[in-house]
Amino acid sequence: HNHGLSEILFTKKSVKPFNRARQISVRKGHEWQALLKRAISAIAPSEQGAGVSAVLNYQEMVLYRDSKDAVHLKKFNEAPSNIRVSGLLRENQIAAEISRQLEAEWAEANNGQFLFRTNSIDHGDIAFVFIDVKRRQTVFLTAPYNPEYSHSSGSNPAAYMARWFYRSGVLSMIKNPATTMYRFYWRLRHSAAVILTGNSSPGKSGYLPYRETTGMDIAEFESMLDRMFPKNLPYKGNVKFLIDGDSFFTRLIQSFNDAKKSIWLRTYIFDNDDYAVNIADILKRKSHDIKVRVLADHMGCMSAATSLPSSPVPAGFEFPRNIFDYLEKDSKIIARATTNPWFTADHTKTIIIDNNKAFIGGMNIGREYRYEWHDLMMDVKGPVVARLKKDFRNAWAHAGALGDLAYLFSGASTAAYDPENEPPELYNIRTLYTKAGATQILDAQLAAIRNAKGYIYIQNPYFTENRILNELILARARGVDVRVILPSTSKYGFMDSSNIIKTNIMLKNGIRVYQYPQVSHIKAAIYDGWACLGSANFDALSLRINLETNLAFSDPKAVQRLKEELFEKDFAVSREVTDPIKTTFMDYIGKMISSQL
Structure with a gap:
């Protein structure tokens, strides 16, 4: 089933109708609500207390069945915490079920074509839904984006720059004098190395046909790495690949809900858009029951907060001016921002849950990573999680008030690992x-x-x-x-x-x-x-x-x-x-x- 998302545009200029245009009756909002209710009831999980993640118009929803067997579709941050979310329902699956619900009556419409009002007129919301049952096509029509709604991401670039200069230029020299000067030395050295490498070599004038080979000796190569990095010998573990926001964030939110002891989140960007704020709200609620720590790069968050998302946010959303303040307000979260001396950054993204599970990869916390970009994270279990937790503790200590001193002592500490739910296959x-x-x-x-x-x-x-x-x-x-x-x-x-x-x-x-x-x-x-x-x-x-x-x-x-x-x-x-x-x-x-x- 094909589906698309289009924005309704209004113009004062006269528009000529298409040669083959035809009139179609607009069905009322209550008819759309009844149709949507039938569709979601048909595709909702059959088990009570179970839910699936669903995305409609860049909005994260949870479709679930409660203990009384009633079906609900709510924003994910409004769904009860006892609902276990597993699986993903894509827009094309929802559109296909809606179309199936209409098949019995499609002959009554103009060649199987329907146009519904949804009674939503807020900018960016779905205002109309066009369904062509015969062609198996659905188009969600969104209300026009109001450019007067928000020209600001909520953050003052000048204030952010002043704060960044103080933290990275002044504060880092006070609390992290040794590592700041060490980074300066390596910054100069590597900048010089990049200049000296010059332009890329054109390589050899020719190249051989592809080889028929079993490849390199992996065991020998791993032994070579052991010799190259004697302090980085392998740990046992297991990884699952979570490709794109659909896979990763659905798993992440469920892991947050299931966490019993702690959540330690380290990221380059914790944005201040609507999706990042929803993640922040989950962490804030969770912080009243377990320990939650958030470590984010100040420069990364600053660059994200001073630019608008590429797609419109929901009507009425207000961007927090400072995501670190937002995380700590009315919660027990402890949030820290790293400093960025000489424009260096902490670009690592790791999330550790209950000392037995970690996520690591390329995704930050924000709208584009959830809905728009192609990206990858790994769901990691096994003793290697202890190493990632130790790395977090070192970075956390370095970002704290004692800076280099705390970092020095954190290096001697060990990180606990809980083998609960450890997979049988480790490598x-x-x-x-x-x-x-x-x-x-x-x-x-x-x-x-x-x-x-x-x-x-x-x-x-x-x-x-x-x-x-x-x-x-x-x-x-x-x-x-x-x-x-x-x-x-x-x-x-x-x-x-x-x-x-x-x-x-x-x-x-x-x-x-x-x-x-x-x-x-x-x-x-x-x-x-x-x-x-x-x-x-x-x-x-x-x-x-x-x-x-x-x-x-x-x-x-x-x-x-x-x-x-x-x-x-x-x-x-x-x-x-x-x-x-x-x-x-x-x-x-x-x-x-x-x-x-």
Whole structure:
């Protein structure tokens, strides 16, 4: 069943009707409500106390059946906490059921076409629903967005900048003097390294046909990593891949509701849009029963809070001026913001639940990650969770009032792990980091590229790192099947410029490049059966300067699932680039800027 979302536009200019236009009767709002009630009753979970997540017009809903067998459809933050939400109901499934409910009476309409009013006139809400039963098509028509409703995201950019300058330029020198100067040293060193690497090498003039090979010796490669990173030996664990907001946030909200002891959330961006505020409200309610800590990057939150979402927020929504204040108001949440000396950031995204479960990957907390962007998180269980919790504790201590001193003592502490609900199948998982003085994520992937014999699959939103590009060119020259997925747009013009220039170089050297049809924020790679994925982009900040965390593993079943669930599906929906992309002078200016980012 096809469905779409369109906005009603009004104009003072006369509009000529289409040649084949026909009049259609508009059915009243109570008829729509009755139809919707029949449809949701038919697709609601049959078990009492069970619910499914549903999305309508970028609004998170929960469809559930209560203890009295009554069916309800409510906003997810209004659903009772005892409802167990599992599964996802997509808009096309709802539209298909509505159409089925109409099939018995479709002959009474104009060739099976219906137009319903919904009695909603607020901007951005669904005002009309057009259904063509015969063609199996539904179009939700939203009321026009009122540009006078909000020109502001609720935050004052000047005030944010002043606060950021104080925290990162003054406060960080007071409470974190040692690490601030250490970051300054490595910031200068890495900036110089990026400049000295210069332009990418064109590589060899030719390349070999693809090899028929079993790939590199994974056991030997893992032993090499043990020698390279003796303090980062693998932990046992298990990962499940949660691709896109539908999968991740549904699982996250249920995990919040199920949490019995603690929720520790670490993110680069905790936005102040309507979806982030809904997540904040869940955490605020939960904080009265269990410990809830939120650690977010001040610069990341500042950049998000001073810009409007790309899609209109619900009518009447008010943006909090400061998400940290909002989280702590009327709750027992303890929220901390990291400092950003020398424009460094904590780009890691990890969430630890009850000492036995973690989420890690590329998604921040905000509307675009829930509804709009292609992204990935991992649901992690097993002893590796203890390592991620220890990392959180170290970052939490460093962001506190005692700064470097607390950070020093936190390094000697251990993190508890609760084996409750531990999966039976565990395998080795290695944590890799970027931080001042350590470029493990870069070094490990360079080693993987050099050792690859069969194939290399990469998906990343930002590609500026010349050393990785050069090694990929050399790998392709050896006959390795190298494929790279980049987004059709990254929403940042100068980063798009770098992606375009890198694409042309890769095409010249026989590397297959694909453009994903929307914004993709995924950071994942497979090298002959060794996978590495997490928060790190292929840019200077992520690979050399920022705080980043990736997970790496070579379990054959886990790697095969990543290959099938992510790469094979994304290769299929992406457009392969076969001809060089036209570049302009501004693209090379953008590349120069992005090389330091």
